[in-house]
Amino acid sequence: MRTLNLGILAHVDAGKTSLTERLLHAAGIIDEVGSVDAGSTRTDTLDLERRRGITIKSAVVSFALGGTAVNLIDTPGHPDFIAEVERVLNLLDGAVLVVSAVEGVQAQTRVLYRALRRLGVPTLVFVNKIDRAGARTHSLVRDLAAKLDPAMVAMDAVTAPGTAAAESRPRERDTAFDEDLLDALLDDELLEAHLANADASPTASGMSHVAHDAALASAFTARVAQARAHPVHFGSAITGAGIVSLVEGIRRFLPGSDGDADGPLSGTVFKVERGPAGERIAYARLFSGAVAVRDRIAVGDGRQAKVTGISVFEDGVDRPRPRAEAGRIAKLRGLGEVPIGDAIGRPPKLRTEHFLRPALETVVLPANEHDRPALHTALTQLAEQDPLIGLRHDETRRELSVSLYGEVQKEVIGATLAEEHGLEVEFRESTVICVERVVGTGAAAEVIAKAPNPFLATVGLRIEPAPGPAVDFRLGVELGSMPLAFFKAVEETVHDALREGLHGWQVEGAVVTMTRSGYWARQSSAHGGFDKSMSSTAGDFRNLVPLVLMAALREAGTVVCEPLHRFRIELPAADLGGVLAALAKLRAVPEPPELDHGRCTLEGTLPAGAVHGLGQRLPGLTSGEGVLESVFERHEPVSGPVPSRPRTGANPLDREAYLLAVARRVTGD
Template identity: 60%
Template structure:
């Protein structure tokens, strides 16, 4: 049986979880579809998801239809949980992007559509809620073509729109209008079809057009659109048929070396780690000892394969399957199982969190429990970027928005019994190198107290290039363990620059290296005081690197979001001063009937304030879309963040902390 790993994505409240329930019901997996309002859906299993009526964690269910096992992955719709969506994208064969027939294309819809297009994931659009008052599928279809992609074609029409009797009517194969639209759309990507049609219009038969539609949908060149209602079931059977007919089932070699990716980690009833993984190639069996995460090894103690609605215990899983694994105690989200897949699943598709807050326990005695609880949450969502300041006894987490903070608070109180409070949310800045700086400390020469020579040069790198470490010395001139210690410490140290922010987009070159070989006394006892160790290089590298960085200089940059603001024309005069007061810079405005579309940039830290003020300024009619765009230099005094480790910029205190000794001037 073929396997299709299918993601359902949407803006929050577009109805994707309800659609998941309806798909399971139509496929015969459940007797009655669950309700988000009633809190009895199959995929929203967390108590907090049921209470709030939103999806927080991705969930996997499955059903079989037309000889294909469909693994259905329900993802969060709220932008604060975009990290969950990111982890799923790399394991998908296809996607359904749900759009509300009432609200139409919304902010998250645009972001998801652009990402699916960039990754080349075959996608169907489903216009949901056609039975609701105010539904307008034709308007939404125009919005999809205008705002998301022009490469769309509706496979039918809706009758009795906006009533409980609304139903989906597929276009008949011989419909001349539908045939003309298919020819225009498909021939733009198929020269053979175009040539045949020009030579003889009768060559564009329904069968040939359908074959072209299947091929181009599988290559993500075109995107069929269907419509219906998850509540009434209208159009859902047609959607299931389209999924199995138009989206490509996975192909993989069961006999190839094992290759997979972990996209989700959770804790089991006994506190053990449970990993969810997509197998791209090979076969995974219980009791197999596998490599994962670039070097760690463990034995699979149990596995379950998604089949018939839920995970079913099994002995083996082949290529294309999604499995739930036990036994990988050190597993993390994004870990590769076996050899890396041809299609990397761990790369960044969305912007990192741009906000941060300090978490404090209500009861001081709960501080150890708080750290343990946050560490477990970080296993499930690595992008919360847990940061512990032992010097101030503070724990900070990164955020996408205020709703995510509320969810973390409720989770800590409800699941771990640790009530917490949060400090004011702050913006996470970065530092960029502005010049070239170099430094070197020699073994056996003051003020270097360590048994190693390290020389580093720091210079700006390309935007988006991250931190690049280069060797300016011969590879064999130092033991590999010492080179690795220098590189790892460079990357770790750059997590806090001159102003306390992470340093990005730079090139660090190791220009000098030296060590004392292992030496022993006459009786053969190893003498650490005469021999270099990796610890010498780990302790010395921060001193050299921060000296070089100080000579190069850095500039603090703040995250900036690109925004689109739809608002009534008569309130533009009241909104523009507010935008200016929040540091927003309009880049253009367009009059559309009685409304205005304003586009521009706004500091990430001001987006929440704009969201709060917008309803009052626009009588609730303003619609804001905002997403991360770039970092820009901070205007005015550079903000700083206190360091949370031993500060290599202050030599005396650093040496007292790491080596219990002081050498040379401060």
């Protein structure tokens, strides 16, 4: 059976989870449509999701659509949980992007559509809430074309929009519909055929009309499968209007996956949860091959694990099965401490779309000091489920910090710790996460058995700027000049050490080249035993690299950069002056406003740390009518005092203190 892994994506409150419920009802999986407000939806399973009425974790539910098994993946819409969406995008065969007929294209809509387009995921648009007051149809299609992609084609006609009686039916095949298809296709041959058919008499060219219509429909279907055109369906997830047409669109336009079940095993882990006994359960998409209970399979970098249990998604639930094949999403037990992102079997070639790392962080403090060890354990488990939480442990101050996309995520973490782990916590005020960028070239080296180097290793490193955020490690010495394990230790330690630069922020955009290497081969004492005092180990390189790298980085220099967001504010024109004054205090850089019939649209850039404050002040400045959207745009050097972040461990910029900390770590004191 063909499998379609289908993502439902949207800006928060566009009705994504309600649409999921309606699709499950249409497929006969549920007898009654659940309500987000009542907390009775199938995919929002967490108590916190049901209470808050938002999706926090991605969820998988399945149903059959003709001869296709659909794995429907409901994703969070709130931007604070964009990491959940990122992990799902690589799995999708197709997507439905939900847009509210009232609010239209919103900030998160743009972010999600750009990601889907870059990844080439075939996408349908579903305009929801046509029954709500203020619902738009024709003008909304124009907005979709202007703000997302010109190749948007309305597939439905809506009657009585904005009323409880709103209905949606497939459009009739007429000249206007054909012209919309041609505008999306931009195909000269089809355009010429269309014009010729328009001039021909029905009796003389009836068959050519039929052939032309078929060719036009076929070309549009092919273009949708290539993610170069997008059908737009209209309806209401609450009333069920337009759902039949949407289901037909999914069946018709979205191609599924036909993975080779007889090929080599290849898959990826995109979600991890804990079972009743605390065991890890890995959600994996299988792209090729098959896996069975009791199979020993390669996981991650090649370690072997024995599969002890398999569940696959069928008919709205996950069912235990002895085997899962290519194309399916399976829950696998027995893979040990498997993290999100690990490969199953042969690493698949994934389309990758990386959203920005979280821009904020906060210190988490236990209400009861005795709960500090339990808090560390609980946050470690949360970081397993969301690696971008970025747990940091400041050993000196005995403080735990987590990364955040926004204040809502902070509230969710606090509620999760209280409800699932019985821990009451407090949060310090959120601060902005900056980065450091290398501005020059620096080099340093320390030689074995030559003061002041206390380690049995020779390491020379050069660091220089590079475009983009990545850190690239290169060898400027021969690969055979020392054991491969020592080179690996150097490379891993370079990446670890650059998580905290000269000012404590992660260093990005750099090339690090190893310019010198050296070691002492394994030596034995007089009695034939291994003599550590005369033999280099990987530990010598791991301990020496931070000293050499920070010396090179100090010579090169870094600049601290803060994240900037692009903002868009819609507000009454009469309130523009007050909003501009507030933006000036927040170090925003607004562009010339656009005025239209008493309304104003204002765009510009704003430091990420000021976004939350602006969102709180805007209602008061605009009598509740201002609407703020913001997305990350770039990092820029900070103005004013350079912020620093405390280091979490031994500081290689302070040589004496660093060597003392290493000595204590080695001896266990």
